[in-house]
Amino acid sequence: MDRTGIAVGLAALVLAVWVYQPLSRASVVYEDDQWLQGSAAWTIPGRGLSQWTATIVGLDAGRQHLVNVGLHLLTGGALGLVAGTLASPLAGVFAAAIWWLHPLNVEAAAYISARGDLLVALCALLSVWCALAWSRHGAVWRLGMLVPLLAGAVLSKEIGVMAIPLTVMTLLVLGRRQPYTWLRMALMGASGVVLGLAWHRILSWVALNPDEGGSVFAWPQFAVLQLTALWHLLALIVWPVGLSIDHDTIGLAAPWTTAALVGSAAAVVAALVCWRRRPIMTWAVLWLALSVAPRFLVPTNEFLKEYTLYPAWLGLAVLLGQATAWCWTARPRAALEPLGVRA
Amino acid sequence: MRRPGRVGVGLVLCALALLSAVRQQTWQDERRLWAGAVAHSPDKPRPWINLGQQYARHGEDGMADDAFAWASVLAQRPSRSREEQVRAWAMADTNRAILRMQHGEVTAAKALLIPVIARTPYQTPQRVMRWIEQGSPSVSPPSF
Numbered sequence: 001m002d003r004t005g006i007a008v009g010l011a012a013l014v015l016a017v018w019v020y021q022p023l024s025r026a027s028v029v030y031e032d033d034q035w036l037q038g039s040a041a042w043t044i045p046g047r048g049l050s051q052w053t054a055t056i057v058g059l060d061a062g063r064q065h066l067v068n069v070g071l072h073l074l075t076g077g078a079l080g081l082v083a084g085t086l087a088s089p090l091a092g093v094f095a096a097a098i099w100w101l102h103p104l105n106v107e108a109a110a111y112i113s114a115r116g117d118l119l120v121a122l123c124a125l126l127s128v129w130c131a132l133a134w135s136r137h138g139a140v141w142r143l144g145m146l147v148p149l150l151a152g153a154v155l156s157k158e159i160g161v162m163a164i165p166l167t168v169m170t171l172l173v174l175g176r177r178q179p180y181t182w183l184r185m186a187l188m189g190a191s192g193v194v195l196g197l198a199w200h201r202i203l204s205w206v207a208l209n210p211d212e213g214g215s216v217f218a219w220p221q222f223a224v225l226q227l228t229a230l231w232h233l234l235a236l237i238v239w240p241v242g243l244s245i246d247h248d249t250i251g252l253a254a255p256w257t258t259a260a261l262v263g264s265a266a267a268v269v270a271a272l273v274c275w276r277r278r279p280i281m282t283w284a285v286l287w288l289a290l291s292v293a294p295r296f297l298v299p300t301n302e303f304l305k306e307y308t309l310y311p312a313w314l315g316l317a318v319l320l321g322q323a324t325a326w327c328w329t330a331r332p333r334a335a336l337e338p339l340g341v342r343a
Numbered sequence: 344m345r346r347p348g349r350v351g352v353g354l355v356l357c358a359l360a361l362l363s364a365v366r367q368q369t370w371q372d373e374r375r376l377w378a379g380a381v382a383h384s385p386d387k388p389r390p391w392i393n394l395g396q397q398y399a400r401h402g403e404d405g406m407a408d409d410a411f412a413w414a415s416v417l418a419q420r421p422s423r424s425r426e427e428q429v430r431a432w433a434m435a436d437t438n439r440a441i442l443r444m445q446h447g448e449v450t451a452a453k454a455l456l457i458p459v460i461a462r463t464p465y466q467t468p469q470r471v472m473r474w475i476e477q478g479s480p481s482v483s484p485p486s487f
Contacts, residue, residue, distance in 0.1 A: 004349075008356075015360040019367055026371040030393070030486060094352070101359040103366045110370035211464065216425040240362055245376055246393075248384035250424055301426050324355075327348035 012097030095321025116157030215299035287315030
C-alpha cells in the first residue's frame, strides 16, 4: 500500500472524528432515556453487555454518545482488518473510510439505544478476523480469542447469536487451512448450545401475538414487506438521501416490492455464480442474508431500520472498499496505450 | 491527470462526510429528527405523534394538537396496518386528551378517551382517564 493510501485512511479517520465530535454535547433522543435507566439482565442471547456498558458509563448523555462513537470507529477499524485480509490492504483502508463516513451509519452511532448493534458488529468482525487469520497463518491464541468475542456478540443483542454462523460461513467460503472440521464442529456445537439455552425464548418470539409486539401480517406478507424494507435501506447505501428515524415500509410503492424481489433473486444468482471465481462476492451476500435472517423468521411489529442494518451491511462495505481501491489505482489512459493513446 | 479515479474517490468520501455531518446535526435536535421523519413518511402516524410530542414539550400546544389530530386521521386509513389503526389511533387521541386536560377542558378530554378505552386494551388511556378524574395536571404526552 502506498503512502497516499495510508494518508487517505488517516484523513478519513480525522474526518469521522470531526463528523461525530459534536455528539459529545448532545442529549438523549427518543427511547434513549428509557434504555439508560434499564438494568443489565444476563440472558443468552440477550443485551446484558450493552446494558452493562450503559450502566458503568452513567447517565451523562455526552459520555454515552462518545462510547457509541468510539465503538463505531473501532468497528470501522475492524472492518478494515477483515477487508485487508480478504481483499487487499488498500481495500481495507477504503472499507474502513466508507464505514466511518457513510451517513447510513449515523443512526447507529448517534442513537445510544443502538449500542447493541454496534457491539454485535464489532464482536462479529473481530471473530471473523481471528478465525480467518488463524486459517491463514495459524497461532492458537487467535482461536482462543473467538470464545470471548462470540460471547460478547451473543450477550450484546439477541441478533448477536448470528456471529457464530457468520464465522463458520466465512471459514467455509474464504478460509484457507483445510480441513479444519473440528473448528467448524466446535462452532456449530456452540450454536447448538446457544440455541438450546434460548429455545423457549426463541419459540416465544416466533409465536408473539400482535399485542406483545408480534406482527399483524401473515408470515409471507410480513417476509415480503421485510424484504422491501431491506432493499429500501440498501438503496440508501448507494444514494444516501431520504434517511429517517422511521421509514414507512407499509406505505412504500409497489415498484419497491418488485425491485426487492428481483434484487434478491439477482443476489442469489450472483452468490452462486461467484462461489468459485469471486468468493468474496458470495461471502458478502451470505453475510447480509445470515445477518438479517432472524428478522425474517421472527415476525415483529417493526421492520428493519437504519441502525438494525448496521451489522448486516458490513459484507457489502468490504465489496465497496475493494471497488474503491480499484478506482484509486486504475489508470484508464494506460489501458488505452495499445490503441496509441499515450499514458 | 494519470489517475482521475483518485479525485472521484476523494470527492465521494468528502460528500459522505458532509452528509454524515448534516445527519448527525439532525440527531442532536429531536424535533428536527421527527420533522424529517414526517417529511420522509408523511402518511405514517408514528412520526406525526412523536413530532406532536416534541411540539408539546416546547409549549407549542396548537401545533402539537394538529399533529396528533392528523396522526389520528392517518391511523384510521385502510392502507395502514391493523396495529397502527388501533395503537397509533389510541396514542394520538390519548395525547390530544392530555393536551385538553392541561388546558382544563375536562369534558373534551374525556370525550376523546372514552372511545379509545372502549376499543383498545392499552393501559395508558385508562391511566390518563384516572388522572383526569383525580384532577392531576402534571402529565405530558408520551412518545410512541
